[in-house]
Amino acid sequence: MALALGALGLTAAPSASAATPCPSGAVCIRETNGTILNKNIFYSYGSHNLSNVTGVRVLVNNQTGGAGFQICKGYNGTNCSVVYRNKGEYEPYDFTPINSVVLVR
Numbered sequence: 777m778a779l780a781l782g783a784l785g786l787t788a789a790p791s792a793s794a795a796t797p798c799p800s801g802a803v804c805i806r807e808t809n810g811t812i813l814n815k816n817i818f819y820s821y822g823s824h825n826l827s828n829v830t831g832v833r834v835l836v837n838n839q840t841g842g843a844g845f846q847i848c849k850g851y852n853g854t855n856c857s858v859v860y861r862n863k864g865e866y867e868p869y870d871f872t873p874i875n876s877v878v879l880v881r
Contacts, residue, residue, distance in 0.1 A: 798812060
């Protein structure tokens, strides 16, 4: 059963085995070819501004201890979604209007 995650349309999805894994303790944005660029691996709590992340991407929450994340239309963690805490890979989502990701405890 997929879990609907707010008005942004994110849902939890099964992981793709051929894709690059997201390291434990991180939130990652996966490229369209399944790879994860180092600049799109986030470990520290707080806001992370995105650079040249547009189009449809897959977000992966591999944080531990129930930590979550928000995706935000503004830079520096402004105009954000609700906090998502489900661990794993999310359905593909259009990141074109998204400018930052916030990691929360």
